[in-house]
Amino acid sequence: MERFKAAAERSAVMKPFVHRVSDRKDLLQACWQFTGALPGWKGYINTYDGYVHSANALRGVYRAARSNGVRFFLGEKVGAVEEVVYENTSRGRRSTGVRTKDGRVHPASLVVVAVGAAAHKILPELGTNVSAKSWSVAHVRLTDDETAALRGIPVVYARDLGFFFEPDQKTNLLKLCPMGGGYVNTDPASGVSKAPEGVNRFVPYEDELKMKELLRQTLPHLADRPLVEKSLCWFADTDDSDFIIDYVPKTSSSVMVMTGDSGHGFKMFPIVGRWVRDLLNASGGQQPIKRWRWREPKPVNGETSQDADVSWRVGDIRELRDLSEHPMKAKL
Ligand SMILES: Cc1cc2nc3c(=O)[nH]c(=O)nc-3n(C[C@H](O)[C@H](O)[C@H](O)COP(=O)(O)OP(=O)(O)OC[C@H]3O[C@@H](n4cnc5c(N)ncnc54)[C@H](O)[C@@H]3O)c2cc1C
CATH class of the missing domain: 3.50.50.60 (FAD/NAD(P)-binding domain)
Incomplete structure (x- = not known):
């Protein structure tokens, strides 16, 4: 976290917008909409950064x-x-x-x-x-008034729980992403993780728990709502x-x-x-x-993914085939 903060502060343009937040009072200053206890939350806010509707x-x-x-x-x-x-x-x-x-x-x-x-x-x-890798994405459906109340909130990123940002004004959906080490789909024949065909319309049970906990600590009135429009979102990792x-x-x-x-x-x-x-x-x-530049691919020995740890992420990398949206079936 200190490394990210220092990187932002190396920019003379950005530095004046970077502020440390040390307790609940500072956090409410940054986002008055928080009603959760924010236990142990500290970090920084960079008001130069923000959200773009992709x-x-x-x-x-x-x-x-x-x-x-x-x-x-x-x-x-x-x-x-x-x-x-x-x-x-x-x-x-x-x-x-x-x-x-x-x-x-x-x-x-x-x-x-x-x-x-x-x-x-x-x-x-x-x-x-x-290496094709994925994170979970899910949404909470809000009312018009709830969406309006969260307009303009900062992007909220808690290292161990995930992140969210202002809800979509048209759909009233608040998007949540629990982050982590990511999920791979290793092809046993080549040892390379490849994106599966089609869309995975589920999120692993443990991610659902993380997203609910994130809401409980920040916006607890939303923590017990059902998560909707769940999927795994694939990206290309190096x-x-x-x-x-x-x-x-x-x-x-x-x-x-x-x-x-x-x-x-x-x-x-x-x-x-x-x-x-x-x-x-x-x-x-x-x-x-x-x-x-193009790098020469490393040789592989099949079955296990060849991934290196990614320095800016916390959490294990797991195989898609080991995931389940149900608590009993999840291989933890
Ligand atoms: C959960 C999650 C959160 C993220 N959060 C952030 C963030 O906060 N900030 C950030 O900067 N980035 C974030 N990213 C990463 C960002 O989404 C990706 O870096 C970005 O979308 C990559 O762009 P791309 O064009 O390379 O690939 P993609 O956005 O995946 O686009 C690839 C396109 O190619 C199309 N396609 C695939 N196969 C074919 C084919 N055979 N023929 C024709 N078209 C095809 C697909 O349909 C898709 O439209 C996040 C990613 C995930 C999964």
Whole structure:
């Protein structure tokens, strides 16, 4: 926590907005809506930071891109890429485009793969470079008045319990995420964790307990409400939490990959496109930022995931197959 605080304070712009919170009084100063006991809560508040409505941000970019002539192919068949199509040339393999689930081939001189945790499906050569991992997400349904009362609250992040932020004004849903080490789905044949097909519409029982405890300590009037719209949310983890933004080897620079968001990529949304442009313009076609270059995947020995500990997370990594939404079935 001190390390995060110090990082924020290294920015001259941000420093004046970073304040320590040491007791309940300080916390109520930051968020008057707390009615819980906040037992032992201390940390810092950074009022420079805040919350962005990701779906609306995506909608905004979609509209702007469309009005600039970008064509979108959306939907489960028309928009789902099955594979990158290659041809063999005298200089080696080269992509000619992509094939979607409806069988259509979209010709392209450059394919940029940016499909989050699903990257292995399209680029199996990623191997252990990326590990599909997930956290739980669930919601509490509020009334109009309850939503209004929580408008503008700070993002509240308790290391051992999880986080929440202001509810969605349109849906009246308060989103909760318990965080932790994350859940993997290791493919025994390759030893690589790959995102499962479809959506996992449940959260493990222990996460449900964490989210309820988070509410009990902060907004106890919501702690006994049913959790709704539960799911596991998948992201693409790398060992060092750095992106991979590079050409895929042995594709004659015809395929670029952007992956490795490591569960903290959305905050880069306003600037992420620039990184593709920079790579396209880079001299010699080499990624100028060393830590974002393609790494050679490590060999694997099957069955167990090859994940390293991620320094900014607390908690164990567990396999999807060991999880249960019921207390008796959960393998703890
Ligand atoms: C619970 C949770 C909390 C998070 N909290 C934060 C946070 O507080 N701050 C933050 O910055 N980040 C956060 N993140 C991380 C953030 O959501 C990701 O970093 C970000 O969404 C990654 O963007 P992406 O475009 O790489 O992948 P995604 O957002 O996963 O997008 C990939 C897209 O590709 C599509 N796709 C997949 N396969 C195919 C295919 N075959 N063909 C066509 N399309 C395909 C998917 O449908 C999806 O639309 C969180 C993640 C989780 C799971």
